[in-house]
Amino acid sequence: MTQPGSSLSQGNTGVSRPSTTTIRRGRPVSQSTAPRLLIMGPQGSGKGTQAARLAEHLGMPAISTGDLFRANILLFTEFGVQAQSYINRGELVPDYVTNAMLRDRLLKEDVKGGFVLDGYPRTAGQVRDLDDMVAEFGWTLNGVIYLRVDTEAVTERMEHRAIVQGRSDDTPELIAKRLRIYAEQTAPLVDEYRERGLLVEVDAMGDVPEITNRVLAGIGLNWLANTV
Numbered sequence: 472m473t474q475p476g477s478s479l480s481q482g483n484t485g486v487s488r489p490s491t492t493t494i495r496r497g498r499p500v501s502q503s504t505a506p507r508l509l510i511m512g513p514q515g516s517g518k519g520t521q522a523a524r525l526a527e528h529l530g531m532p533a534i535s536t537g538d539l540f541r542a543n544i545l546l547f548t549e550f551g552v553q554a555q556s557y558i559n560r561g562e563l564v565p566d567y568v569t570n571a572m573l574r575d576r577l578l579k580e581d582v583k584g585g586f587v588l589d590g591y592p593r594t595a596g597q598v599r600d601l602d603d604m605v606a607e608f609g610w611t612l613n614g615v616i617y618l619r620v621d622t623e624a625v626t627e628r629m630e631h632r633a634i635v636q637g638r639s640d641d642t643p644e645l646i647a648k649r650l651r652i653y654a655e656q657t658a659p660l661v662d663e664y665r666e667r668g669l670l671v672e673v674d675a676m677g678d679v680p681e682i683t684n685r686v687l688a689g690i691g692l693n694w695l696a697n698t699v
Contacts (some may be wrong), residue, residue, distance in 0.1 A: 505585035506531070507610055508690070509592075511661065512618030513653045514646070515625035515632070516675050517682065521618065522589035524683045532581050536590035539572040540564065561645035563593055563652060570600050577604060593657045614690045615664040618675035618682075622650065 506529060510522045519535055526533035540558065543551030550571055554564045573591060576582070592598045605612060626646055633641030664670045671689040675682050 505583065505610075506613045507585050507605070508587045508613055509615040509664075510587055510589050510618065511615060511657070511664075512620065512675060513622070513625050513657075514649050515629040516618040516620045517628075517679070518589045518618060520679060521616070521675070521683060521686055522587045524679070525616075525686060526587045528683075528687070529585065529587075531585040531587065533587045533589060534573070534576055534582070536569060536573065539569075539576060543572060559639070561648040561652075563656065566594065566596050566600060569597070570604075574604060577608065592660060593653075595656075595660065595663070598660055598663060612669060614671050615669045616686055616690065617661050617664075617670055617672045619672055620675045624676065625650070 510518050512518050519537070522533040522535065540551070540554045544555045550568045553568050557564045569591065592601050629641050629646045630643065632638060661670065673682065673685045673689050
């Protein structure tokens, strides 16, 4: 049954394709349970910024696999050293490395009240791994936010970030390679979560507060929209 205000409809044969509106909603997030959300989009789409803002307004942590990588790399852990070698080549870090870091983070006390997960899953295998972790912990995913942006704009954002932050992994060649890997391995996951009725597709072009309001409205938190 189609939910009020939703552009996704379900019937006996599955989920219909969404309309071409700016925000495409999944199931509304319940305010009575700990919200557990994913945020997806190509590199440079603003996932980290929006994850942090959403987490702040919901009073829960934003968990970034990028931050997990950097923390482990800084501490020269076994997984950190391995992750760095792949990042330097512009390749995705193997699942077993990412999963070990993520599982440890999800066991922390502050995650019990919910979380916004940024940068994971990136492959079909990681979708299954996350399903297993969520089931093991007795949790339920409430929504998957997909930030839709123009590829050219994303490339410009990442090149600017490289200059400002001095990031060695944001060269034009590595940017192009990561976007190609994203298109091949991660973009198809959007359809997977759309079929599950969880996808919230948001136009991520524009001012940061405006995009945050679209995200909040998209996941059904209209009571927070327009307050950011």
